[in-house]
Amino acid sequence: MEHNYQLSKERNNILRGLIGLGLLVGALGLIIDPARVWVSVLHNHFYWMSIGIGGLFFAALQWVTGAMWSTSIRRILEAFTAYLPWAIGTLVLVFFGMPDLYIWMHPEHVIGDPLLEGKSGYLSLTFFIIRNLGALVAWIFLARKMVGYSLEQDVTRDYALTLKNRFWTPVFLIVFALTFTASSFDQIMSLDPHWVSTIFGVYCFSGMMVATLAMLSCMTIFLHHTGKLRGFVNANHLHDIGKFLFGFIVFWAYIGFSQFLLIWYTNLPEETTYYIHRFHGAWFYVSLFLLIGKFILPFLYLLPRHRKRNVKSMLIISIYMLIAQWIDVLWMIQPEFYTEGPSLGWIELGITAGFFGLFFHALFSFFSKHNVVAIGDPRLEECLNHHQ
Amino acid sequence: MDKRAGCIGYYTDGDALLVAIKAIRAQGIEAFDAYSPFPIHGFEAAANIRRSWIPFVTFAGGLTGLCCGFILQYWTSAVDWPVNVAGKPFNSWPAFVPVMFECTILFAALSSVAAMFIVNRLPNHRNKAFDPALTRDAFALVIEPAIEDARAQAALATTGATGIRSVFVEGWS
Structure with a gap:
């Protein structure tokens, strides 16, 4: 039996069409309103890049802990990294948009402002490019290495490759912690260079995990639906993904509230601006949505056991959480540009469609070349008999 | 027999x-x-x-704890002995959240243990x-x-x- 998955020609063409639509909308937008295009590119770049690297992070977690239950779904996580080379391309787009995005790019804002002058060594064009490009290159290098060992194991079934990944994962996890924090500081927090929050990297990480697990659940359900995972996953695997998703929804709320509580309590003018912007005008309702729609409702929805074991309810909540996380990234970025409320027009939706097409095109070209299950992993047997 | x-x-x-x-x-x-x-x-x-029906007890216990945590803090800091802290309103719900969270966990955990004892008919020292x-x-x-x-x-x-x-x-x- 073939273990790779070939997306049908029509569906592939739809994905290509979406990429074309994104490019077209982006090009048109650059003529009409370039700033809006760059804001949307940054938004989507960060969102999809997070899912790409989130896949490697969660796969690394499975290697480093020697997890058995996840062996049959780990390849799906590894496949997310196929998007990372494309994220270099979108990062370069962000570089082009930097003058429109980052106020610290403009000397007239920096000179005479003691805070920005002090940060000018760190927040400079060259160093920004080195840091963000360096992080992505490091992730791709480590992803190639670890996913490469995993793919090699499909053929050789050699346990030594598992041990090699067990060696490389802690290296990756340390690199990831530092570079992902730096990337979130650079790409999003420096939109308002006067504002700092040391927990910001963790906040982005928690959202990344929600999106990654929701995407994992969607892809597991999809591939099971196509028949490629039949016999490899059962309700217990879905239940475990659901428990992780539930846990990280709570973790996200915990981190988000930790950030809010300290700033609210201390009430320092340089810190409160972030939330004042986000409680102003229509942004207040977006903030309210994040509290109710990204925490309380999904929490109550996923609480009963049967929802986490049911394909339909898991699919609903996963797609919903992917959208909620997209709104969360929007909420982190857009208030710095549009003070009265979110800007959601054909430019934003078109560019998002383009990124959507790009991500899934990268994902499915990975699945067309490689097995969707790590069939050579010695832990697979244990995983297939996964019980509660 | x-x-x-x-x-x-x-x-x-x-x-x-x-x-x-x-x-x-x-x-x-x-x-x-x-x-x-x-x-x-x-x-x-x-x-x-x-x-088992213990999860429902846990949920009810957690909900009770959440409400009790809020009422306790609301009553002490806004009704019985209002003290102005940093110019914030007496009923400042964000400051109450950590204690509400802790009360949720405490009530949920204790009620689960109590329910477990009832379900298992414990303590049982008569039957060998x-x-x-x-x-x-x-x-x-x-x-x-x-x-x-x-x-x-x-x-x-x-x-x-x-x-x-x-x-x-x-x-x-």
Whole structure:
């Protein structure tokens, strides 16, 4: 039996069409309103890049802990990294948009402002490019290495490759912690260079995990639906993904509230601006949505056991959480540009469609070349008999 | 002998016990319980044990804790002894959240433990164990006294039990 998955020609063409639509909308937008295009590119770049690297992070977690239950779904996580080379391309787009995005790019804002002058060594064009490009290159290098060992194991079934990944994962996890924090500081927090929050990297990480697990659940359900995972996953695997998703929804709320509580309590003018912007005008309702729609409702929805074991309810909540996380990234970025409320027009939706097409095109070209299950992993047997 | 506690059959391992449970249920006997020194995968499904209602107690306990945590802080800091802290409103809900969270966990945990004691009819210091080996290396199936002795013994004999005997409330024969 073939273990790779070939997306049908029509569906592939739809994905290509979406990429074309994104490019077209982006090009048109650059003529009409370039700033809006760059804001949307940054938004989507960060969102999809997070899912790409989130896949490697969660796969690394499975290697480093020697997890058995996840062996049959780990390849799906590894496949997310196929998007990372494309994220270099979108990062370069962000570089082009930097003058429109980052106020610290403009000397007239920096000179005479003691805070920005002090940060000018760190927040400079060259160093920004080195840091963000360096992080992505490091992730791709480590992803190639670890996913490469995993793919090699499909053929050789050699346990030594598992041990090699067990060696490389802690290296990756340390690199990831530092570079992902730096990337979130650079790409999003420096939109308002006067504002700092040391927990910001963790906040982005928690959202990344929600999106990654929701995407994992969607892809597991999809591939099971196509028949490629039949016999490899059962309700217990879905239940475990659901428990992780539930846990990280709570973790996200915990981190988000930790950030809010300290700033609210201390009430320092340089810190409160972030939330004042986000409680102003229509942004207040977006903030309210994040509290109710990204925490309380999904929490109550996923609480009963049967929802986490049911394909339909898991699919609903996963797609919903992917959208909620997209709104969360929007909420982190857009208030710095549009003070009265979110800007959601054909430019934003078109560019998002383009990124959507790009991500899934990268994902499915990975699945067309490689097995969707790590069939050579010695832990697979244990995983297939996964019980509660 | 009206102090019968049922009829016990011993098995060599967990897999044999699972097979025996299915065989006993196939004969229409549902009044039984199984004993094992460690949890056996697939036992709940084989013995048709329904989900416990403890999670609902946990949820109700957590909700109660959440409300109690809020009421406690609201009453102390906004009603009974209002103190102006950093110019914030007396009823500042964000400051209450950590304690509300802790109360949620405390109430949920304690009510779960209490419910577990009730479900398992603990503490139970009157009834002796059927056989101390059940906590060590023995696997056993006990058919409750509702099924008459002869029928229970015959049913257990068909399941490949290595030893069968009647058990009584005080010790066993």
